[in-house]
Amino acid sequence: MSKPNTPARHRPHRPAPRPDADPTRDLAFDILCGVVEHRRMLETTLDRSTVADARDRASAHRLAATVLRHMGSLTELLQPLLRREPPAPVRCALLMGVAQLRLLATPPHAAVGTIVALLRRRGLAPFAGLANAVLRRVAREGDTLADGLDDARLDVPPWLWSAWGDRARSIAAGLHREAPLDLTMRPGAEAPAGGEVLPNGSIRFPVGTRVTELPGFESGQFWVQDVAASMPARLLNAQPGWSVVDLCAAPGGKTAQMAVSDVRVTAVERDAARIVRLQENLARLNVEAECVTADATTWRPAVPVDAVLLDAPCSATGTLRRHPDVLWVKRPRDVTALAEGQDRLIDAAYEMLRPDGILLYAVCSLQDEEGPQRIQAALKKGWRLDPFTPDELAAMPMARTPEGYFRTHPGMWLERGGMDGFFAARLRRV
Ligand SMILES: C[S@@+](CC[C@H](N)C(=O)[O-])C[C@H]1O[C@@H](n2cnc3c(N)ncnc32)[C@H](O)[C@@H]1O
Structure with a gap:
């Protein structure tokens, strides 16, 4: 039997079916x-x-x-x-x-x-x-x-494009790629099969590789660290027996690099939750470091130390491949505020070091204000620049600037999968 031909306005109202959840x-x-x-x-x-x-x-x-x-x-x-x-x-x-x-x-x-x-x-x-x-x-x-x-x-906001100057097009080319998985190996450990050995010793696996599925992860033979991020601690080259403070340390990639080489490391981190993560990471790697929850601008070691590695909080524009939201979230005024904090941390590091002690300053930023400009400011306050030599950067010659800084960006080694942007410089306390 056919339905009576009800005019639309008299039909009982039925809500449209809710499209499936997604x-x-x-x-x-x-x-x-x-x-x-x-x-x-x-x-x-x-x-x-x-x-x-x-x-x-x-x-x-x-x-x-x-x-x-x-x-x-x-x-x-x-x-x-x-x-x-x-x-x-x-x-x-x-x-x-x-x-x-x-x-x-x-x-x-x-x-x-x-x-x-x-x-x-x-x-x-x-x-x-x-x-x-x-x-x-x-x-x-x-x-x-x-x-x-x-x-x-x-795909790059205008303020960043102009800040990057003649590097902008090359950086932008790198940002369209997803980041591969880079590992830093514990000294003497065997790299998992299938990875590419990069000139600095990092091991690279293709985009999408799950680190927890690689043999050797559970037993702490390696940890995840972008090839560029592995360079500041390599360049500090802390020797067994040195006392080193790792300021702003969590999640602990750089602490681990030093602790596996029998360096006495004190890791200072302000965020209590992040220091728990740092401790978990060190436990997986079975290495030891003294972990201190404190604000690095006010904390001081009991006795002056040989070196400070300061991986300062920054705009993180060097990690845009992994965090493309940063492109549209950060503003120029954020960079200005961060630069002020970086100066305060550099001043604090000065008070932690013995005379001629080393500050290895690093940021995962592409911005001049957070890199070269912070070093120029520090040089007016009793620091001496100790430039990186061509030999020290033989594995990455393109990353050595005329001043002797270390500087990378996502357009470098593009044919191999690129790298994060990092800046590092070595200063000595006069
Ligand atoms: C760039 S991350 C450090 C990454 C770490 N060096 C590594 O290699 O795994 C910066 C860290 O500094 C911490 N931090 C920021 N301001 C700080 C301060 N005043 N004192 C101590 N830690 C601070 C943040 O909580 C964050 O964990």
């Missing part, structure tokens, strides 16, 4: 809205998330990080398709759709369907039609829309 895209969307609307770091949203499944979290991270790494060029590609500026959350959803279509090889029907469903789930149903039309056009005409866009330039 924790990956919901979490990626929350991450992106957090960055774009509140300058909230990716990890903060991830920490607060109730999504429990590790694969969902990893997929959400990958999707959000892909958008963040290409946010400028994806935004530009969308521009001619939008008659009006959509609300920020809708723009985030559209960017996710474009990233799925153009960068993550998601089949078009899934790339479009998942974003339309996301908008409906998140109370943005009035924009579902727009997303459907726009993303279908990107699926059909994406190559034409992308033609002529300067991705490298567009």
Whole structure:
């Protein structure tokens, strides 16, 4: 029997079926809205998330990080398709759709369907039609829309591009790549099979390698440390019997490098939770260091020490490959505030050292204000520069500056997979 032909206005109201839950895209969307609307770091949203499944979290991270790494060029590609500026959350959803279509090889029907469903789930149903039309056009005409866009330039905020000067294009090329997995080996340990031995002794595995699955992880034969991050402690070259303070030490990569060489290390870290992590890392590696929870600007050792390794808190622009949210979260004024803190830590290190003692200053930053400019300021206050020699940097000659600083960026060794940006300099207490 056919149903009576009820006029639409008399039909009982039934809510539209709720599109299936999609924790990956919901979490990626929350991450992106957090960055774009509140300058909230990716990890903060991830920490607060109730999504429990590790694969969902990893997929959400990958999707959000892909958008963040290409946010400028994806935004530009969308521009001619939008008659009006959509609300920020809708723009985030559209960017996710474009990233799925153009960068993550998601089949078009899934790339479009998942974003339309996301908008409906998140109370943005009035924009579902727009997303459907726009993303279908990107699926059909994406190559034409992308033609002529300067991705490298567009994907770096203007203030960073100008701060990086003539390094900018090369750095930007490195930022489009995900970081491989680099290991620092305990002296004498056998490297797990399949890794590439880099000229400085680090072992490199391809992007996506899970460190916990490599043989030797449990028994503490190595730890994760980007090739560039391994250089400050190598350059300090602390000798057995030296007393060294590792200031700002957690999670302890550099403490471990020194402690495995029988150096007497005191690791100073302000954050109580992070010092627990440092202690866990040292325990896995079965090495010892004195761990102190204290503010490095006021803490002092009982007797002056031979060397201080100061890996100072910084803007972390050197780690943008791993943390592309930093591109859109940090501002120039953050760098200024961090530079003031770096000066205070350098002053504190002076009071910890014996005469002629060494300060190895390092930051994972690409910014002049946090690197060369801090050293220039220190040289006016009783420090002497002890430049790195070509021999000391024979494994990475391109990282030695004319002043004798160590300086890397993500565009270096690109054919091998790149590296983080780091700055280091060696100073002596006069
Ligand atoms: C760049 S990370 C250090 C990484 C570490 N050196 C390594 O190689 O694993 C900076 C650390 O400095 C800590 N920190 C920041 N300000 C500090 C201060 N005034 N005193 C002690 N630690 C501080 C932060 O909590 C953070 O753990």
